[in-house]
Amino acid sequence: MGRINLWALLMYVTVMMVTEVESSLHRVGGGKYSWTSDVNFSDWSNHERFYTGDWLFFGFDRTRHNILQVNKSSYEQCIDTDYIFNVTRGGRDVFQLLQPKPYYFICGRGYCLNGMKVAVNVLPQPPPSAPITPASTASTVLIPSNAFTIATLSFAFKAFML
Ligand SMILES: *[C@@H]1O[C@H](CO)[C@@H](O)[C@H](O)[C@H]1NC(C)=O
Ligand SMILES: *[C@@H]1O[C@H](CO)[C@@H](O)[C@H](O)[C@H]1NC(C)=O
Ligand SMILES: *[C@@H]1O[C@H](CO)[C@@H](O)[C@H](O)[C@H]1NC(C)=O
Numbered sequence: 515m516g517r518i519n520l521w522a523l524l525m526y527v528t529v530m531m532v533t534e535v536e537s538s539l540h541r542v543g544g545g546k547y548s549w550t551s552d553v554n555f556s557d558w559s560n561h562e563r564f565y566t567g568d569w570l571f572f573g574f575d576r577t578r579h580n581i582l583q584v585n586k587s588s589y590e591q592c593i594d595t596d597y598i599f600n601v602t603r604g605g606r607d608v609f610q611l612l613q614p615k616p617y618y619f620i621c622g623r624g625y626c627l628n629g630m631k632v633a634v635n636v637l638p639q640p641p642p643s644a645p646i647t648p649a650s651t652a653s654t655v656l657i658p659s660n661a662f663t664i665a666t667l668s669f670a671f672k673a674f675m676l
Pocket of ligand 3: 580600601602603622
């Protein structure tokens with residue numbers, strides 16, 4: 515590949531990266547394994563900003579706890595039957611917030627009544643030019659929405675440096 519083509523590729527990839535929308539990963543409860551009964555989840559979610567495309571990360575002990583997406587009334591009354599979606603997998607589980615609306619999650623097995631429930635209000639993605647300021651940097655990690663682009667970019671850089 516000639517030098518000119520490499521430049522073109524590099525420019526293309528850079529433009530793609532800049533125009534792409536970033537999505538955030540929110541660690542529910544703020545820590546690595548914070549889906550537990552001693553966290554104030556309304557306090558946590560009040561200090562976060564959720565946009566469409568963002569991810570929730572639940573870290574927990576799956577022998578004790580689970581995560582069920584429920585509707586508002588089930589959230590308020592801690593009803594864990596007829597849930598919308600069972601998020602529980604291995605104990606380090608993710609859920610993508612695809613729509614601008616409130617989402618509700620509870621822990622079944624009686625833990626919801628002890629406060630193991632969280633509501634997140636998802637906002638539409640801001641326009642790309644608007645600066646994105648995560649409300650809490652402690653529990654929010656920016657993840658590139660396209661890992662392939664990063665790989666292509668670093669490949670292009672390596673090729674260019676040769
Ligand atoms: C959780 O925090 C909120 C403030 O964000 C407070 O109003 C509420 O009383 C707290 N709940 C508990 C159970 O401590
Ligand atoms: C919420 O879910 C429960 C359990 O599936 C159901 O009985 C109830 O009708 C639902 N409420 C609304 C407002 O959709
Ligand atoms: C949710 O899914 C997990 C893992 O597949 C399973 O072990 C668990 O029984 C399910 N929970 C409910 C309430 O369906």
